[in-house]
Amino acid sequence: MLPLTDADFTRLYTYIKTHYGIDLSKKKQLISSRLTNMLIHDGYQSFSQYTDEIISGRHPEMISAMLDRLTTNYTYFLREKEHFNFLKQTVLPELAARHASDRSLSIWSAGCSSGEEPYTISMYLKEYFSALPGNWDTRILATDISQDILESARNPFYSSEALKELPALWREKYFVPVGDGRFTVSSELRQNVIFRPFNLMEPIRFKRKFDLIFCRNVMIYFDRPTKEALVERFYHATVPGGYFFIGHSEGLDKENCPYHYLFPAIYQKIAAPRPQGGDVS
Structure with missing residues (x-):
């Protein structure tokens, strides 16, 4: 050694x-x-x-x-199911109402690793919005710092074990067997996720603010000042009323967090101005 x-x-x-x-x-x-x-x-x-x-x-x-x-790129489909239950029951109906006129969503999976998270989100979006009238743009942005991991996410191969938490109908609908017990995602699902390299330490300057940001099990590697500065950048990149999901193993300081706490690991940017004490900029 x-x-x-x-x-x-x-x-x-x-x-x-x-x-x-x-x-x-x-x-x-x-x-x-x-x-x-x-x-x-x-x-x-x-x-x-x-x-x-x-x-x-x-x-x-x-x-x-x-x-x-x-860093440990450990993830799987439907990780932390409570998030996806809240997504289905609360967030998606709100987004449908909010974007009834433009039918265009703005969702970001930050630190997407090998793609399980953004593809899971995308399946929920497809299932919900395909039942509504009109053509909805449900494409989501998925970013990671690693070019190698992004390449594996763009052209993924998953084991049957990785898919075991998904409903059987979804496995049949959104995945294609490629032999040796492995699966790739369908072209429909692949086209619904836009993968881009992005360093979370950089300024967030995307064209649109986000209705929903997932940044789960990423900030475990950051110290408190780095994490608080990143959360502040996420906050400014979120639309009023938008949501922010973190991992259950991560916690935010309620005194300094600009978002409003809803449930464990689920936060919201309230439309009203923040109290003075919540400013960490």
Whole structure:
């Protein structure tokens, strides 16, 4: 195993936190164990040599590979079902009423990983809005920092185990068997999700504000100031009355959170001005 000196560890985690918000300052063993084999395979003689290359910023593909190894891209279809029950029973009827004239939704899956979350959302959208009159634009934006994980999401292969929580009718309708017990998504579902690379540390400057933002099990890697600053950016990118979903393992400080707390891991941007004490900008 290549030794990771304290100096190289500090350089590496500082660079990652500064540019990507991920706090690994207490994860020296994790960095060492998850990167060593890759470094040896790629011909590096030391962590110092590798860290020099990362910090140079000349090789985005190296950064993408590093972040893939250091963060856990663990997800599955219908993860945290309570969110999708609320989506179906509350959010979608509100969106149907709000967009009755333009029939165009604005939904973002931030930190979409290998695609299970945005494809799950998309199935709910398809099921609900296909029963309404007119043609609805239900396409959703799905972003991740990793180009590699985005490529796997655009052209996915899922095991039958990954689909087990989905209704049988949905498995038949939205998935196509490709052999070896694996499935890909139907063209209808694939075309309903727009995958784009995006670093959550950057300013959020999309053309439209969002009716709903999913950012679940992403902020577990951020320290409190980074998380609060990101939530503030999400808030400004949300329409009044819009919703914000986070993971159940994540918590927001109610005193500083600009959103109104509704249920565990579900928040809303209320239409009225925020109380003065809620401003964290």
